[in-house]
Amino acid sequence: MKFSRFLGIFLALAFTLICYLLAESGGAPAQAIGNPGLCFQSGCHISFPLRTDSSLLTVTGFPSTYTPGMSYPVTVTVRNNPTASASSARAGFAAFVNRDGTAFTSSVGTITTTDTAGTRLLPYDGGGTLRIAYVTHSLPRAGSPSASFAFQWTAPAAPGGNAVLVVGANSANGDGQNTGDVISKQTFTAAAGAACAYAIAPTAQSFPAAGGTSSINITTDSGCAWTAASNSSFITVTAGASGSGAGTVNYAVAANTGAGRTGTLTVAGQTFTVTQAAGDCAYSITPTSQAFAAAGGTATVSVTTTAGCAWTATSGNAFIAVASGSSGAGSGTVILSVAANAGSTLRTGTATIAGETFSVSQAGAQAENEKSNFAQFGNGDLG
Numbered sequence: 548m549k550f551s552r553f554l555g556i557f558l559a560l561a562f563t564l565i566c567y568l569l570a571e572s573g574g575a576p577a578q579a580i581g582n583p584g585l586c587f588q589s590g591c592h593i594s595f596p597l598r599t600d601s602s603l604l605t606v607t608g609f610p611s612t613y614t615p616g617m618s619y620p621v622t623v624t625v626r627n628n629p630t631a632s633a634s635s636a637r638a639g640f641a642a643f644v645n646r647d648g649t650a651f652t653s654s655v656g657t658i659t660t661t662d663t664a665g666t667r668l669l670p671y672d673g674g675g676t677l678r679i680a681y682v683t684h685s686l687p688r689a690g691s692p693s694a695s696f697a698f699q700w701t702a703p704a705a706p707g708g709n710a711v712l713v714v715g716a717n718s719a720n721g722d723g724q725n726t727g728d729v730i731s732k733q734t735f736t737a738a739a740g741a742a743c744a745y746a747i748a749p750t751a752q753s754f755p756a757a758g759g760t761s762s763i764n765i766t767t768d769s770g771c772a773w774t775a776a777s778n779s780s781f782i783t784v785t786a787g788a789s790g791s792g793a794g795t796v797n798y799a800v801a802a803n804t805g806a807g808r809t810g811t812l813t814v815a816g817q818t819f820t821v822t823q824a825a826g827d828c829a830y831s832i833t834p835t836s837q838a839f840a841a842a843g844g845t846a847t848v849s850v851t852t853t854a855g856c857a858w859t860a861t862s863g864n865a866f867i868a869v870a871s872g873s874s875g876a877g878s879g880t881v882i883l884s885v886a887a888n889a890g891s892t893l894r895t896g897t898a899t900i901a902g903e904t905f906s907v908s909q910a911g912a913q914a915e916n917e918k919s920n921f922a923q924f925g926n927g928d929l930g
Contacts, residue, residue, distance in 0.1 A: 609712045798812060
């Protein structure tokens with residue numbers, strides 16, 4: 548009956564915490580998180596009733612509405628035991644965050660230690676999938692008139708209901724006994740808010756071949772974390788690779804010695820586009836012309852240029868076709884196809900390759916026939 552009574556008290560108060568909070572110099576044990584009823588039954592820390600006011604325990608930084616993914620610095624301040632001298636007073640605490648403030652639901656969000664000299668993280672394994680990560684003091688702390696502890700809570704990435712912070716503290720009198728200590732407890736509920744929204748300005752920028760530097764402004768709510776990274780080898784983030792709240796990212800674009808190019812950065816989840824003009828691209832082709840018989844044929848043209856410099860190949864006449872190599876970057880090869888000439892006269896045409904002119908001349912079919920006949924006549928006459 549007595550056990551049921553005290554278990555009922557536990558369920559009502561959710562977290563009275565601290566059976567051995569100061570007796571354990573390394574912080575509150577997991578038993579205090581999972582079953583503080585053990586503390587009541589053993590008679591520890593019962594000289595004074597549980598305090599739920601803020602006279603000895605003050606908590607700041609935990610939001611009333613949380614933004615998914617945002618981090619919140621939390622400070623726990625524990626005032627000295629009113630019956631202890633300034634030299635003997637000691638303070639400790641423990642805290643966790645879950646959905647309902649009981650020891651029966653797993654942690655929500657992530658707690659990290661920022662006060663590494665005075666706090667540490669410990670696990671409570673409730674069996675099955677129940678896991679609670681709680682932060683507690685690593686050593687009892689003295690202060691005048693109070694002692695403070697700090698940690699950070701990062702909200703879950705997606706909203707999914709309330710988050711409840713439960714904090715318990717012990718204002719100990721430092722006599723090494725479980726009598727005369729004052730246990731305080733408070734709970735704080737944060738409702739789920741909208742996820743962080745981000746905007747960047749500008750969203751794109753153009754650069755000359757020489758390159759240059761510039762910046763991108765990020766607009767978001769205070770506490771909303773972001774990162775910035777380059778997706779292209781010629782773009783470098785020089786400052787502002789990560790931040791929180793509104794901020795600025797600085798970047799540099801390297802000089803371009805080749806063809807025009809496009810690259811991107813990802814800033815606060817948004818895409819920023821960089822376009823850069825071509826460098827000093829020079830082109831040459833070999834050969835620059837070719838003569839064809841009336842039957843036509845193919846010509847192979849070599850393009851020489853700097854790696855990355857883009858070029859195209861196009862025909863200027865219907866009887867000349869680009870068989871392969873219509874475009875490329877850097878040195879390459881173009882193959883032209885010249886159709887048969889059924890006409891009686893010589894014809895000429897051109898192709899433009901990497902900005903250079905390739906000339907084609909082709910004999911007519913009648914002229915070739917006359918030349919063939921003349922050769923036959925001459926041979927017969929001599930014979």
